[in-house]
Amino acid sequence: MSVPSRRRAAWLTALTAVPLLALTACSSGGSGSASTDGEVGGELRMLVNITDNLTQDKWDALVAPFEEKTGVDVKIEGPTGQSVAESFPSLLAAGTAPDVIESIFPTADTAPEILDLTDQPWVADTPMVDTYSTDGMTNVVGVGTQAQSVLYYNKDLFAAAGITETPTTWDEFDAALKALADSGVKTPIAFAGDWATGVQSQQIWHPQQNLTTPEWQAAVAAGDSSLGEQFEPLFEHITDWVDARYSTADDVATDSGTQEANFIAGTVGIYPMGSWFTTTLKNSPPEFEVGVFSPPVDESADYPGPMGATLAFPYMVWNGSKNVASATALVEYLATDPDAIALQAEMDSFSRPGMDVSTDEYASLVQGLVDEAPSLVVPGNQTVGDLALPVAGFNAKFTELVQGLWQGKTPAETADALSAWYDAEKTE
Missing domain, CATH: 3.40.190.10 (Periplasmic binding protein-like II)
Incomplete structure (x- = not known):
């Protein structure tokens, strides 16, 4: 996959030049605001979705390069309840929320607790950032998109x-x-x-x-x-x-x-x-040829219709974190570093502009549907941002x-x- 070299160089320079990473402060005023200025170091807790393909070992391997470059100790945690969506509000209420949260989106109840990342210069180039914004504010960033209407x-x-x-x-x-x-x-x-x-x-x-x-x-x-x-x-x-x-x-x-x-x-x-099924197909290829197509539409409509798509690997930062600078740096790394993006794509297949999927026949099929779709839309099962129910x-x-x-x-x-x-x- 391809990420502009200037962004990669800037990221590596920021990590290696000095122990103090001066990140741009988030917009002031309103809920979700907090300063991201400060030293990058110490310890972070990241709450993630752990499944058969998103294993603890894979998460640990994903953050290991960031830990090596920054000295930050990232503790990977699975849900305390049945899911991250269930666990995060409970942890918030208990005063033990993690610094970084993966796999869910801000809700009306949790949005005031999520850091506003709008003014971070790297955020604008992340996938579907406008689609998942709320009142022009970015409080969740992702690594790719997963087509749902497959x-x-x-x-x-x-x-x-x-x-x-x-x-x-x-x-x-x-x-x-x-x-x-x-x-x-x-x-x-x-x-x-x-x-x-x-x-x-x-x-x-x-x-x-x-x-x-x-x-x-x-x-x-x-x-x-x-x-x-x-x-x-x-x-x-x-x-x-x-x-x-x-x-x-x-x-x-x-x-x-x-x-x-x-x-x-x-x-x-x-x-x-969804497109994540391609990971299973790649690991267990059927003996028959698999095809894909977009769902039907009315006879009078143009085919294909809009493609439902979700943000893959969404990340949020808790604005009550005692280590906001490191938490924001970790999310930047996960969302912009080429090697981190590639590893996450191996963990759970997704699309991203510039990503080469030619070596994966199943991911290539789905990418073809995405390319043919007239637009990508927020699906009903993940109403978020300005389109939240x-x-x-x-x-x-x-x-x-x-x-x-x-x-x-x-x-x-x-x-x-x-x-x-x-x-x-x-x-x-």
């Missing part, structure tokens, strides 16, 4: 079913699912349980939703639309697929890891999932309700329940 498919099963072109409209998509089922494919489209059901459902809907209502989150927050109106058409599509048994209740009782294994084993026609717990509630479609709930019932929950939970 449909992986088994080219052998498509060919055996007589499908010669990937579908672009909803009618064509339904026809492809029917052809797969008629040809004997066990699972024409694979949804999974737990968190995955809601995420996959939204991933399929991103392009159409953002064509019908650009910046739909703002429309809902302003009262010009409702969550029920936004998602009932999606619920109708899912119900049609469940009724036709293209997807069954057993699917949403199956964890995502098992469904990924089913796709790799060749029993699944289409698997909706004024509620907490949207993902969990959405997943809970959408899973009911596999249990006999109607699209209208599900849409009404989603709107009612929003009206009860929203904050002014």
Whole structure:
């Protein structure tokens, strides 16, 4: 991957010239402000998401060069609860928040506790920085982008079913699912349980939703639309697929890891999932040829629609840290150093301008979709910044309700329940 040499040189000079790193102070006034002037050194705590591919050892290896260059001791910590999103507010309330937080975004409750990085000169060149800003303020920076609206498919099963072109409209998509089922494919489209059901459902809907209502989150927050109106058409599509048994209740009782294994084993026609699935495919290549395509849109719309994309490896600095200068320097390193960026891409695949993905066939496929997309949009399962919905717990509630479609709930019932929950939970 390529990062301008002047930025790399400036970063290395700042690390090696003197022990005092004079970073530009953040904007004064308002919540989230704190000075980043001070010595770089001491100890930092970084709260991260630890998974099968984001292991403790990999995180330790990622920060090791920064520790060697600066003398900062970085302590990697996993969640104390089930997730970073659950753990961080609890740690804040207990007065034991970490200096750097990875994998989540500021919420209405936590944003006042997050450092404003807007005036840091290196921030402007980080991915999707404007999309994820709040009132022009940057309080989270990322390393890359992960495409969400990706449909992986088994080219052998498509060919055996007589499908010669990937579908672009909803009618064509339904026809492809029917052809797969008629040809004997066990699972024409694979949804999974737990968190995955809601995420996959939204991933399929991103392009159409953002064509019908650009910046739909703002429309809902302003009262010009409702969550029920936004998602009932999606619920109708899912119900049609469940009724036709293209997807069954057993699917949403199956964890995502098992469904990924089913796709790799060749029993699944289409698997909706984000670009991070390419890491699994690279580590366990299927015997068949994998293809990708963007979700369908209305026949009258231009295809493909906008690509839902999330910020990969998002980092925030706690403005109550006793070592803000070192915390900010660490985030700068993670977001701008070429070697650090490359290592994070190996840990969990993402895209970034200038990154060479030619040696990874699966990442290259997804990059092609990103390149073809007319725009990148914030997906529903990560409403952030100026497009944040004024509620907490949207993902969990959405997943809970959408899973009911596999249990006999109607699209209208599900849409009404989603709107009612929003009206009860929203904050002014």
